[in-house]
Amino acid sequence: MAEQYLMALDQGTTSSRCIIFDKSGNIKTVTQREFTQYYPRSGWVEHNPLEIWSTELSVAMEALAVLSLKCEDIASLGITNQRETTIIWDKNTGEPVYNAIVWQCRRTADMIDEIVSKGYSEKIRSITGLVPDAYFSASKIKWILDNVEGVRERADKGELLFGTVDTWLIWKLTKGSVHATDYTNASRTMLFDIHKLEWSDELLEIFDIPKQLLPEVRPSSYIFGHTEESVLGGRIPIGAAAGDQQSALFGQCCFNNGDVKNTYGTGSFILMNTGKKPVNSSNGLLTTIAAGEDDTPDYALEGSVFVAGACVQWLRDEMKLVENAAKTQKCAEKAEEPEGVYMVPAFTGLGAPYWNPYARGSIFGITRGLNRDQFIRIALESIAYQSYDVFKAMEEDAGVSINNLKVDGGASANDFLMQFQSNISGCIVKRPSCIETTALGAAYLAGLAVGYYRNRDEIVDNWQKDRDFVPDMDPDKREELIKGWKRAVKAALFWADER
Numbered sequence: 415m416a417e418q419y420l421m422a423l424d425q426g427t428t429s430s431r432c433i434i435f436d437k438s439g440n441i442k443t444v445t446q447r448e449f450t451q452y453y454p455r456s457g458w459v460e461h462n463p464l465e466i467w468s469t470e471l472s473v474a475m476e477a478l479a480v481l482s483l484k485c486e487d488i489a490s491l492g493i494t495n496q497r498e499t500t501i502i503w504d505k506n507t508g509e510p511v512y513n514a515i516v517w518q519c520r521r522t523a524d525m526i527d528e529i530v531s532k533g534y535s536e537k538i539r540s541i542t543g544l545v546p547d548a549y550f551s552a553s554k555i556k557w558i559l560d561n562v563e564g565v566r567e568r569a570d571k572g573e574l575l576f577g578t579v580d581t582w583l584i585w586k587l588t589k590g591s592v593h594a595t596d597y598t599n600a601s602r603t604m605l606f607d608i609h610k611l612e613w614s615d616e617l618l619e620i621f622d623i624p625k626q627l628l629p630e631v632r633p634s635s636y637i638f639g640h641t642e643e644s645v646l647g648g649r650i651p652i653g654a655a656a657g658d659q660q661s662a663l664f665g666q667c668c669f670n671n672g673d674v675k676n677t678y679g680t681g682s683f684i685l686m687n688t689g690k691k692p693v694n695s696s697n698g699l700l701t702t703i704a705a706g707e708d709d710t711p712d713y714a715l716e717g718s719v720f721v722a723g724a725c726v727q728w729l730r731d732e733m734k735l736v737e738n739a740a741k742t743q744k745c746a747e748k749a750e751e752p753e754g755v756y757m758v759p760a761f762t763g764l765g766a767p768y769w770n771p772y773a774r775g776s777i778f779g780i781t782r783g784l785n786r787d788q789f790i791r792i793a794l795e796s797i798a799y800q801s802y803d804v805f806k807a808m809e810e811d812a813g814v815s816i817n818n819l820k821v822d823g824g825a826s827a828n829d830f831l832m833q834f835q836s837n838i839s840g841c842i843v844k845r846p847s848c849i850e851t852t853a854l855g856a857a858y859l860a861g862l863a864v865g866y867y868r869n870r871d872e873i874v875d876n877w878q879k880d881r882d883f884v885p886d887m888d889p890d891k892r893e894e895l896i897k898g899w900k901r902a903v904k905a906a907l908f909w910a911d912e913r
Contacts, residue, residue, distance in 0.1 A: 420436075421434050430472075490654070492652075549765070597632070743831075758902050
């Protein structure tokens with residue numbers, strides 16, 4: 415029998431990708447297309463759902479063509495996606511009623527303030543494990559219902575469907591025959607009871623959202639359906655769907671209680687597997703569901719940093735300081751340390767552990783001597799500082815010390831950033847040979863659903879180390895830098911509070 419492969423559709427915040435893996439977890443090909451980012455007002459971020467679909471479909475077709483594969487050569491297809499991003503569409507025509515409102519969008523911050531003022535914070539946290547924030551899907555759904563003409567009436571009549579991006583892609587791949595999501599994506603809507611594993615009628619009432627909008631919820635590793643032959647040219651089992659960060663946790667083989675990973679993508683997302691019991695945070699972290707194969711999922715603690723790789727994109731695209739992201743490493747390595755200079759890249763507010771949607775990007779301590787390379791260096795350092803804040807909160811909540819950190823995502827290829835992360839955090843940073851662990855996690859989950867892998871042990875055997883980064887900074891120096899960082903954050907928060 416001819417060798418079969420796994421296909422991962424990795425639908426991110428700035429691009430759609432398709433990666434095909436063999437059974438050992440080796441990448442056979444990667445195809446990618448960026449798509450348009452829309453910023454209609456300050457703090458608003460949107461995508462075109464039809465462009466998301468067209469780019470994802472085209473990279474899937476291209477990946478098959480590059481390897482001269484047919485659909486029957488793909489054992490299973492897994493989807494991993496930007497989470498919280500909200501799409502509502504007509505169930506009959508497939509036409510979106512509005513652009514996708516992206517997870518980064520802050521337009522509903524005032525709506526969340528109102529929800530908090532009514533005393534719903536603890537209820538939301540106890541049911542969903544989340545801190546009330548515009549980051550999540552619930553307020554985005556309500557905004558579309560309340561602000562796009564005729565949408566609420568159509569929703570009440572059962573004419574419309576809601577989905578995060580995984581749901582949208584499943585619906586399109588199956589030509590409208592499947593309207594479903596998985597536990598990980600559902601847990602990020604701020605409408606899902608992570609203990610009962612069902613939509614919360616109480617929260618739907620609070621946000622005034624009709625239940626018929628919502629998809630069915632399944633485990634991450636599950637045969638959701640098959641691609642329609644007219645879409646990709648054949649029927650492929652859709653064997654997995656998982657939010658990008660939970661998918662990366664699975665791809666990094668963080669299967670045990672206390673395992674931690676950090677994905678450096680558009681944002682930076684740190685997750686710790688906490689086993690079968692959810693851990694409530696008292697330090698501004700989120701309790702969420704980890705990706706798995708059955709109806710008794712593991713849970714995770716998560717800290718979300720809104721701006722990580724997006725800061726590097728900003729250096730490249732808006733500031734024109736580098737031609738490509740890879741050059742930031744050389745710039746930072748040759749730059750002298752800019753003593754006392756800090757960047758707080760709160761372009762869309764501050765996430766964990768601060769949760770301030772009104773904070774904005776700030777730079778403190780600039781002198782006339784600051785040069786381009788130093789500017790790039792402080793931008794990279796800011797990514798590590800933000801992650802450090804989450805690590806400390808995570809250690810306190812879980813009652814453990816983080817001695818080893820698995821890393822992935824595009825910015826993890828930056829040696830300067832990884833060494834600085836190790837130095838500031840005081841832990842060993844472990845970078846795998848394959849840093850595409852978000853897509854790899856979706857592929858593994860899809861493979862388990864169809865028996866391509868017998869169990870998780872076969873997957874663990876695939877994990878290979880590229881390099882360890884070991885702390886080599888003087889502890890007193892480390893404390894001095896962290897003290898300066900905390901001072902910069904305090905100043906940024908003061909700016910937000912004095913608006």
